[in-house]
Amino acid sequence: MVDVWIPYGRTEVCVRVPTKRYIGEIKPKKAEKPANVDEEIARGLKNPLGSRSLKETSEGRKSASIAVDPFIRPDLCERILLPLISELIDYGMVKSEISIIMGSGLRPLGKEVLRQFSEELRSLVSIHDCRDENHEYVGKTKHGTDVYVNKVFLDSDLKVILSKVSLHPFEGFSGGRDIILPGIAGEKSIRRNRALLLRSGAQPGMLDGNPVHEDMTEAAEMVGIDYCINVFLDDRGDLIKVFSGGLKESFEEAVGFVREHTVVKVSERADVAVVGMGGYPVDSKLSDVIEALMYASGAVKRKGTIIAVAECAEGYGDETFYRWMTKFDSLNQIKRAIKMHFEYGGEKAYYLLKLKEQLSLKLVSAIPRFYSDNVFRLETYRAVNEALAEALREEGKGAKVSVIPQGLSTLPVFKGG
Incomplete structure (x- = not known):
């Protein structure tokens, strides 16, 4: 037997795989944390890619808007924004001519987010509301999207x-472009x-021919971004690396780094993949598990089995x-x-049912079976x-097994295409 430990909640579980059935672990390249976070931020800001320095870019500008990704922790946002704003001053x-806009898209952000910022920044921060009247039309994309964008941002120098x-x-x-x-x-x-997302090419790890990416990029280019800061974080939300500069150049450099540390080429597809999420807090909601199932599908043969290992201590997560899943049957x-x-x-329901057409899905979790079995249609185990x-019995004699301990940050890609 081969014993492999997989993060589960705040602990680990041991999966025991018969030696002759075991292909191996699929693990991404480990990204080292910087010795000093503030030094990494300073390095990233001082070395722009494909654009002039922040000093040159801001010359003669009297106002600024900074659109911020809400998936970056407020404390880390502050460590990046404070030196940036200090430079602009x-x-x-x-x-008073500098605004910070939390780019929440369709997702409502509560006012408690504002309280997580220090008094030094709080007065500058607002939460974007996609449903209000404060938008201006900037054009139509080749994919037919009429692009309306926050007017405060557009009006800034x-x-x-x-x-x-x-x-x-x-x-x-x-x-990058998805903050617009x-x-x-x-x-x-x-x-x-x-x-x-329903169109061909809208897939994880794919930019070429991806209609969602193309649409977002075209919209961002219509707006005209003067300076971009892109960050790569680990599963806990801690900073790994900073990239700054032009919209295209800084994003492409960041994507290259992310590819290097998430995409893993596999030479053999398994009949069964055992997939962990990475433990707490990323395995605390069932809704977050769906992404890992999507990524792991590249490591499994068609009609194979994925076993997702996630505690789901907070239940199913997303209400939509x-x-x-209760409203739609097909x-x-x-x-x-x-x-x-x-x-x-809703896209999580789409991907779950799409995966179920291609693969057998099993869940190892503490979530009540009423939800996992009846609502989300997942065969659940403790x-x-x-x-x-059970998966090996179903897949038959000779079935091979791969283990992916960090499923949310691992994208297996089959070498054969």
């Missing part, structure tokens, strides 16, 4: 974005863009995910709903080795 900008770059199920990679659309765009613009119904009126969480034994 040193270059002659008045603090200097336009800056701060985003997190990571794997994304249908954008290919998050960050969906981040600070109008509701109709966002729903139209997100519906493009739950509502769509994949086609969900596709129609996404086209007509996209809602965040012990990982019980689930593995």
